[in-house]
Amino acid sequence: MTHEIDRRHFLKMSSTVLAAAPAVLATGPAALAAGAAQPASDKQGAPFVSTHRMLDLPKARGPRLVIIGGGTSGLTIAKYAKKAYPKFDVVLVEKRCMYSSCFASNLWYPGIIDLEFLADHSFLDAAHNSDYIYVNATCIGLDRASRTVATNEGDIKYDFLVIAPGISYDYDKIGVHDIDTKVALRQTYPGGFICPTEHVTIHRKVRQFEGGVFIQTVPSGNYRCLPAPYERACLIASVIKHNKLKGKVVVLDANPEITIKAPGFHAAFDELYKGIIEWHPTSAVTGVDVAQRTVHTEFDSYKFDDAAIYPNIRAATLIEELGLMAPPTKSNQKEANIDIRFYNLIGDEHVYVTGDSRPMPYSKSGNTSNSEGHYVAKVLAARAQGKDITWTSPQTLCYSMVDAFPKQAIWVDTYYGYDATKDAITGFKDTKVDNTRSEANGATYLEWAHGLYRDMFKA
Amino acid sequence: MDRRSFVKTCAGTAIAAACWRGHPALAAAMADHPPARLVNADGSPLKAADVTTTEALVFAYPYRGIPCFLINLGGRAAHPTALASPEDGDYTSPAGAGPHANLVACVAICMHQLSYPTPDYSAIRYAASGSPLTDAPGLIVCCTHGSVYDPATGAARVAGPAPNALLPARLAWDAESDGLIATGCVGDKFFARFFDAYKSDLIDRFGPGGYRQPVGETAVAIPLSRYSAAVSTC
Ligand SMILES: Cc1cc2nc3c(=O)[nH]c(=O)nc-3n(C[C@H](O)[C@H](O)[C@H](O)COP(=O)(O)OP(=O)(O)OC[C@H]3O[C@@H](n4cnc5c(N)ncnc54)[C@H](O)[C@@H]3O)c2cc1C
Ligand code: FES
Numbered sequence: 001m002t003h004e005i006d007r008r009h010f011l012k013m014s015s016t017v018l019a020a021a022p023a024v025l026a027t028g029p030a031a032l033a034a035g036a037a038q039p040a041s042d043k044q045g046a047p048f049v050s051t052h053r054m055l056d057l058p059k060a061r062g063p064r065l066v067i068i069g070g071g072t073s074g075l076t077i078a079k080y081a082k083k084a085y086p087k088f089d090v091v092l093v094e095k096r097c098m099y100s101s102c103f104a105s106n107l108w109y110p111g112i113i114d115l116e117f118l119a120d121h122s123f124l125d126a127a128h129n130s131d132y133i134y135v136n137a138t139c140i141g142l143d144r145a146s147r148t149v150a151t152n153e154g155d156i157k158y159d160f161l162v163i164a165p166g167i168s169y170d171y172d173k174i175g176v177h178d179i180d181t182k183v184a185l186r187q188t189y190p191g192g193f194i195c196p197t198e199h200v201t202i203h204r205k206v207r208q209f210e211g212g213v214f215i216q217t218v219p220s221g222n223y224r225c226l227p228a229p230y231e232r233a234c235l236i237a238s239v240i241k242h243n244k245l246k247g248k249v250v251v252l253d254a255n256p257e258i259t260i261k262a263p264g265f266h267a268a269f270d271e272l273y274k275g276i277i278e279w280h281p282t283s284a285v286t287g288v289d290v291a292q293r294t295v296h297t298e299f300d301s302y303k304f305d306d307a308a309i310y311p312n313i314r315a316a317t318l319i320e321e322l323g324l325m326a327p328p329t330k331s332n333q334k335e336a337n338i339d340i341r342f343y344n345l346i347g348d349e350h351v352y353v354t355g356d357s358r359p360m361p362y363s364k365s366g367n368t369s370n371s372e373g374h375y376v377a378k379v380l381a382a383r384a385q386g387k388d389i390t391w392t393s394p395q396t397l398c399y400s401m402v403d404a405f406p407k408q409a410i411w412v413d414t415y416y417g418y419d420a421t422k423d424a425i426t427g428f429k430d431t432k433v434d435n436t437r438s439e440a441n442g443a444t445y446l447e448w449a450h451g452l453y454r455d456m457f458k459a
Numbered sequence: 460m461d462r463r464s465f466v467k468t469c470a471g472t473a474i475a476a477a478c479w480r481g482h483p484a485l486a487a488a489m490a491d492h493p494p495a496r497l498v499n500a501d502g503s504p505l506k507a508a509d510v511t512t513t514e515a516l517v518f519a520y521p522y523r524g525i526p527c528f529l530i531n532l533g534g535r536a537a538h539p540t541a542l543a544s545p546e547d548g549d550y551t552s553p554a555g556a557g558p559h560a561n562l563v564a565c566v567a568i569c570m571h572q573l574s575y576p577t578p579d580y581s582a583i584r585y586a587a588s589g590s591p592l593t594d595a596p597g598l599i600v601c602c603t604h605g606s607v608y609d610p611a612t613g614a615a616r617v618a619g620p621a622p623n624a625l626l627p628a629r630l631a632w633d634a635e636s637d638g639l640i641a642t643g644c645v646g647d648k649f650f651a652r653f654f655d656a657y658k659s660d661l662i663d664r665f666g667p668g669g670y671r672q673p674v675g676e677t678a679v680a681i682p683l684s685r686y687s688a689a690v691s692t693c
Contacts, residue, residue, distance in 0.1 A: 129655075367604070371620060374620075395604070395605075395620055397604050397605060411693075413605050432591065432592065432605075434591060434693070438692065439689070440689065440690070440691050440692040440693075441691075441692075441693075443580050443582075443689050443691065444582050444602045444603060444691045444693065447574055447580070447582045447602075447603045447691075448603050448604065450572075450574075451571070451572030451573070451574060451603045451604060452572065454572050454573055454656050455572045458652075458655065458656040459652055459655055459656070
C-alpha cells in the first residue's frame with residue numbers, strides 16, 4: 001500500500017518537473033553520452049551534404065513537388081497534391097523499396113491478418129496510378145537557398161518540398177545512454193514502431209513464446225499510436241490464453257493511467273486477461289540490463305523471458321540532420337519548426353514537414369497522417385497558385401483490437417480545435433468513443449485499414 | 460454540398476476533380492442505363508409496398524459489380540437536391556419513387572475510401588433508427604471512417620471525411636404492378652475507378668470482366684442483413 005502511495009506522490013511531483021525537463025534531457029549529458037558531438041540546436045545551419053550530381057529525372061513539366069518519405073503522410077500527399085493541382089510534377093523519395101504498414105501490424109501477431117495484408121501494396125503501382133514518380137533513395141541533405149534536396153542517388157531541385165520521414169527512437173529518455181545497450185535493445189528487443197523488420201522479429205517472438213514473462217513497455221510523451229502498446233499487450237495475452245500457456249504480459253507504463261480508450265482497455269485487462277496481463281502504471285523504464293533480461297523502473301526491477309521495449313520517440317533524425325528542428329520550448333521531441341496550421345517551415349513557404357515529425361499535439365496515428373495529408377495537399381495547391389486556404393483539423397479515428405479469439409475491437413474518433421488568439425491547437429474536439437468491445441468493431445477495423453491502403457495506393 | 464457551395468469550394472481550394480482537370484462543371488451526369496426490374500430473392504417482382512423501413516435493400520445496378528441501396532424513407536419526403544460528383548459532374552438527385560414518393564436509391568459505395576457491402580461484410584448501412592455516429596435517425600453511415608449521408612437529400616454528405624454525396628440511382632414505379640424499375644444512375648467515371656481499386660477481389664467474385672457486365676432485365680434486391688453476413692454497428 002505505501003508503495004502505491006509513494007508512486008502517486010511521486011507522480012504528482014514529477015508532472016510539474018517533467019513539463020520543464022525535456023529541454024534539458026534533449027541537449028544535456030544524455031545526448032553527449034550518446035555520442036552527439038554538439039548540442040542538437042547547433043545543427044541549425046548544418047553544411048549542405050550533397051552528391052554533387054543531379055538525380056536522373058525527366059525534366060519537370062510543372063512546379064516540382066518533391067516529397068521525402070513514402071509512409072502514410074507522404075503517399076497521401078503525393079496522390080492528392082497531384083489531384084488538387086495537376087500541374088505539379090510530383091516526385092516521391094522513399095528509402096524503402098518494399099512497403100509494409102506500421103498501422104495494423106499488431107494484428108499480424110495473433111494471426112488475425114497475414115503479412116500480405118500489410119505489405120501487398122506497391123510503391124510503383126501507387127506512383128503509376130496517381131501519375132507521379134517514385135524514387136527509391138534516401139534523403140541526405142538540403143540546401144534551402146538553392147532549393148536543392150540531396151539523396152544518396154543524386155540531388156533534386158524543388159519548387160516545393162515536403163519532408164515526412166516519421167519518427168526515430170529516443171533511448172536516452174528511458175535511461176539507456178550507452179551505445180552497446182542501445183544496439184542490443186534495437187536488435188534483440190525492438191519496439192516494433194518504425195520498421196517492418198521489427199514487426200517480423202516480434203511476430204517470431206509471439207509465435208515462439210512458450211511461457212514466462214513478456215514485457216511490453218509504454219513510453220511517456222506523445223509517442224506513436226497511443227493505444228498500440230496496450231493493444232499489443234492484449235493480443236499477446238490472447239495468444240497466451242488461447243494456447244493455454246503459463247505466461248503473462250507485464251505492461252510497464254510510464255503514464256499514470258492508460259493514455260487512451262482507458263475504460264475499454266481496463267475492461268479487457270480485467271475481464272479477458274485476469275492473471276495474464278499485469279499492468280503497472282507510473283512505471284517509467286529507467287534502464288535495461290540486457291544480459292540479465294531485467295528492466296529497471298524507479299521503484300522496481302522486472303525480469304523477462306522476452307520483451308518489446310518501446311522507448312520514447314522523437315521526430316526522425318533527418319529533421320535534426322537537416323537543421324529543421326524546433327527549439328525545445330516548442331517541442332520536446334525534436335520535431336520540426338513549422339507553422340502549426342500550414343505546415344511550412346517558419347519563414348520558408350517552399351518547405352513543409354508533415355506526419356509524425358510535426359510538433360502539434362495530434363495523436364501520431366495513421367488516420368491523422370492520412371487526413372492531414374488530404375489537407376496539406378490543398379495547402380500546397382493553394383500556395384502554388386498564390387491562393388489562401390482555411391485550416392481544417394485532421395481526424396484521428398483509431399481502432400484497437402483487444403481480443404483475437406474472436407476478434408473484438410474498440411475505437412475513438414476525434415478532431416482537434418484551434419485557438420486563433422493563442423495560435424495553438426487546443427485539444428480534442430467532436431470526440432466519439434466506443435469502449436465496448438465487439439466483433440462488429442473488429443471487422444470494421446480491418447476495413448478501416450483497407451480504406452487507407454486504397455487511399456494511398458489506388459487511383 | 461449544393462452546387463453553389465461546390466463551385467465555391469472549387470474556386471477556393473481547387474479540390475474537386477472537375478476543377479482539377481479543367482473541365483467546366485459537367486451537366487446532366489444522370490445517365491440512362493437499360494432498365495432492370497427489382498425482384499425478390501425467389502425471382503418474384505418486388506413490390507413497393509413490401510420495401511421495409513428498418514434497413515436498406517441491396518441490389519446490383521447498372522453493372523453486376525455495383526451495389527446500390529434501396530431505401531424506404533417512411534414518413535419523410537425525398538428532396539431533389541443539386542449535387543456534384545468530382546468525377547461525374549453536376550446532377551440533381553431524383554425525386555422519390557413509389558405511391559408515397561418515399562423510395563430512393565443510391566450507389567452503396569462510400570465516396571471516402573470506397574467501402575461497400577460484400578457477401579462477407581458491410582461497413583456501410585442505412586441506420587434507420589440512428590447510430591452512435593449520429594443522433595439523427597434515418598441516415599446512411601459508413602463506419603470505416605465515420606462518414607454520414609442523408610438519403611432524403613440525395614444522400615448528400617452530412618458529416619465525416621467523405622468529399623461528396625453517395626451517387627444516386629433513378630427508380631421508376633409501375634403503378635399497375637406496384638413494381639420498381641431502376642432506369643439510370645450517376646457514376647460511369649467513378650465506377651471505372653471503383654473497378655480498378657477492387658479488380659482482384661471483383662475478378663475472384665464475378666470472374667474476369669463479370670463485374671462490368673450489365674445486370675440484365677432483373678436485379679435481385681435483398682435486405683442488407685441478409686446480403687452481408689456481418690454488418691458494422693457504429
Ligand atoms: C505497431 C504500430 C501500430 C499502429 N497502429 C495504428 C493504428 O491502429 N491506427 C493508426 O491510425 N495508426 C497506427 N499506427 C501509427 C501509424 O502507422 C503512423 O502514425 C503513421 O504511419 C505515420 O505516418 P508518417 O508518414 O508520418 O510516418 P511513416 O509511415 O513511418 O513514414 C515515414 C517514411 O519515411 C521514410 N523515410 C525516413 N527517412 C527517410 C529518408 N531520409 N529518405 C527517404 N525516406 C525516408 C521511411 O522509410 C518511411 O517509409 C501504428 C504504428 C505502429 C508502428
Ligand atoms: S470509406 Fe467510408 S468513411 Fe471512409
